[in-house]
Amino acid sequence: MSIACSFTLRFGLLLALSTGSSLAAHAQTIPAPAPASAATPPPLTGKPAPAALPPPSTGVPTGIELLLPQASPRALVAQAVGLTDVTVEYHSPSVRSRTVWGGLVPYEQVWRAGANENTLIRFSTPVLLNGQSVPAGQYSYYVIPHQDRDWEVALNRVTTHWGTDGYDPQQDVIRVPVQTEQAQFQESLLYWFSNVRPNGAHLNLTWEKRTVVLLFEVEVHKQVLAGVERALLQQPNNWELLAQAADYLVQNNLQPERALTWINESIRLQSEVSNNWIKARLLAQQQDYGTAIVYARKAIKMGDKDDEAFKSRLPNMRLSLTEWQARAY
Secondary structure (H helix, E strand, O other): OOHHHHHHHHHHHHHHHHHHHHHHHHHHHOOOOOOOOOOOOOOOOOOOOOOOOOOOOOOOOOOOOOOOOOOOOEEEEEEEEOOEEEEEEEEOOEOOOOOOEOOOEOOOOOEOOOOOOOOEEEEOOOEEEOOEEEOOEEEEEEEEOOOOOOEEEEEEOOOOOOOOOOOOHHHEEEEEEEEEEEEEEEEEEEEEEEEEEOOEEEEEEEEEEEEEEEEEEOOHHHHHHHHHHHHHHHOOOOHHHHHHHHHHHHHOOOOHHHHHHHHHHHHHHOOOHHHHHHHHHHHHHOOOHHHHHHHHHHHHHHOOOOOHHHHHHHHHHHHHHHHHHHHHO
């Protein structure tokens, strides 16, 4: 064998050994392919994998909520009665040619007094229903219609139900009889207030041809006097505040002895037209016309004849004085 041939064989052997080592090392650095999922079979040899199909379309974009009008729209009515704020929140159904009483609203069953969620009533202060005190707060408002006797209204502590679902009479704060009246046709249920006075009002529910009337009262004088007492504790030497407090009692013919105490203190602190005239009215109210005349003349004499407010009151003051003189003599 020639030297050239021997060199060629050795070089080829070295090259083969070197190439095998390199391929082995390369094989160690390439991760093995993951096994095919049982749910996704491998593609056929020589053919590309089919593309994934898009999800079916509903024709409405996902993630968007459509705003549609309610069949029974939400409504809110509020009324100040004396110092009490009363609010009713409800959903208003329509008749839509249906029989309401005894049909859509069965007799002898608790009714949500509206549609959808509970009808809610809120009182900012305690109120009186049939002479019974109901604490300030929020309540569900239910009506129990009867065919042959007075209907009833129930105020319930639970305010998170859908209508009467889960209604528990044990949670009623009060259940009272109410009046019902014939009414002109009303397509959509309506709550409204009437006969509003400082110490009470009527809350009416009208639907179809019937009105349900709830009479409630508020202890407005008690509330006012509690506020007066708090104010006088803070400002006991405020003659105007004392005069206003006494005037409230005189206007409402309440607690004359307390009124006299307050107006005397007001005059002692600062004698003015207003507090002298309040005392004159208080005394006349107690039929002490002789003393009332003294304070009435004093008030008229103290008045500024150029003051427009006093000039507007002067004719009535003189008229009252003449009346008291006629009764005194």
